[in-house]
Amino acid sequence: MVHDCDRVEGATAGMVWAPSAVWDEATQQFYVFWASRLYSSSDTGHTGTAGLDRIRYATTKDFSTFSAPQDYVAPSGTPVIDQEILYLGTAGHYARFIKNETVNQVYQEMTTGGLFGSWSRIPGYVVSGSPWEGPASYADNTVAGKYYLLLDNYTEYVPYQTTNIKSPNWSAANTSSFPQGLKHGSVTPVTQGEYNALKSKYPS
Numbered sequence: 001m002v003h004d005c006d007r008v009e010g011a012t013a014g015m016v017w018a019p020s021a022v023w024d025e026a027t028q029q030f031y032v033f034w035a036s037r038l039y040s041s042s043d044t045g046h047t048g049t050a051g052l053d054r055i056r057y058a059t060t061k062d063f064s065t066f067s068a069p070q071d072y073v074a075p076s077g078t079p080v081i082d083q084e085i086l087y088l089g090t091a092g093h094y095a096r097f098i099k100n101e102t103v104n105q106v107y108q109e110m111t112t113g114g115l116f117g118s119w120s121r122i123p124g125y126v127v128s129g130s131p132w133e134g135p136a137s138y139a140d141n142t143v144a145g146k147y148y149l150l151l152d153n154y155t156e157y158v159p160y161q162t163t164n165i166k167s168p169n170w171s172a173a174n175t176s177s178f179p180q181g182l183k184h185g186s187v188t189p190v191t192q193g194e195y196n197a198l199k200s201k202y203p204s
Contacts (some may be wrong), residue, residue, distance in 0.1 A: 007064075007065075007066055008032065008034065008056075008058050008066050008069055009034075009036055009056070009069055010069070011041070011044065012038045012039050012040070012041055012043075013036045013037070013038055013039075013069075014036065014037045014038070014039055014046055014050050015035070015036060015037065016034045016035075016036055017034060017035040017036070017081055017082070018034060018035050018081060018082045018083065018134070018184065019032060019033065019034040020032070020033050020034075020083065020084065020085065020186070021033070022085050022087070022115065024115065025091070026091075026114075027059075028061070029059045029060065029061045030059065030060050030061070030063070031057055031058075031059055031115055032057060032058050032059070032060055032063075032066065033055055033056070033057045033072060033083055033085070034055070034056055034057075035053055035054065035055055035056070035080070035081035035082065035083070036053070036054065036056050036069075037050040037051055037052065037053045037054070037079075038050060038051045038054075039051075052074070052077075052078070052079040052080075053079035053080060053081050053101055054071055054072075054073060054074035054079070054080060055071070055072045055073035055074070055080060055081075055083045055098065056069045056070065056071060056072055057069065057070060057072040058070070073098060078100060078101075078102055079100075079101035079102060080098050080099060080100060080101060081098075081099050081101055081133070082097075082098065082099040082106070082133050082134050082135060082184075083096060083097070083098050084096060084097040084098075084135040084136055084137055085115070086137040086138070086139075086147070086165075088165065089139075090112075091114075092111070092112055092113055092114040092117065093111070093112050094110070094111050094114075094115065095108060095109070095110050095137070095147075095165055096108070096109050096110075096111075096119070097109075097126065097135035097137060097149065098135075099132070099133045099134075099135070100125075103125075103130065104130045104131035104132065104133065105125040105126075105130055105131075105132055106125060106126050106127075106132045106133065106135050106151060107121060107122065107124070107125050107126065108121070108122040108126050108168065109121045109122065110122065110165075110166060122167070122168065126149060126151070126160070126168070126170050127151065127160060127170050131153065131154055132151045132152065132153060133151070133152050133154070133184075134150075134151070134152035134157075134183065134184040134185075135149060135150065135151055135152075136149070136150040136157070136184075136185055136186050136187060137149045137150070138186075138187040138189070140161075141189060143163075145163055145164075145165075146161065146162070146163050147161065147162055147163075147165050147168075148160065148161050148173060148187075149161070149162070149170055150182070150185075150187075152183050152184060156180060156181050156182055156183060157182040157183060157185075158172075158175075159172075159173035159175060159178055160172060160173055161173040
């Protein structure tokens with residue numbers, strides 16, 4: 001992990017948190033995102049005051065070499081971490097979720113203009129209460145237009161759901177079969193064939 005951090009950030013970065021990758025079909029490369037706070041280049045021991053947490057990015061085609069890191073989301077006066085980007089099935093259409101470190105809440109933004117298009121914020125925060133972090137989102141694999149959002153309450157993930165991602169009212173999802181104790185992570189879709197192969201290999 002130390003070497004992976006060195007690949008995308010320089011010596012001024014205090015951390016490389018919550019990395020994620022989004023494939024861009026148009027440019028045939030991955031955009032890799034993470035959160036960092038940056039120190040002065042003269043503060044080699046990182047003992048002074050760093051800048052505010054921000055979302056950074058680089059591009060790669062092989063996860064071995066990366067472009068120079070740049071700021072992606074760095075609002076003035078507000079530290080942010082834990083970005084999650086959700087592709088909505090149409091080219092250029094995304095939702096993203098970001099944690100505001102000042103209030104320990106997660107907010108949602110939308111775009112139809114691609115990763116570097118104009119983003120519109122959904123008013124307020126995705127759910128009430130605090131603290132929340134580490135958002136992970138995914139589409140329902142049987143119900144079109146239904147989405148889930150996992151939020152970490154500093155103990156474990158709590159699932160929420162909506163059937164209107166563009167103007168959501170995130171409500172608590174059924175947890176009767178939801179695993180307990182999960183934290184920062186992601187959900188990866190698999191085909192029926194892949195699922196069957198996994199069940200065959202690991203029947204228990």
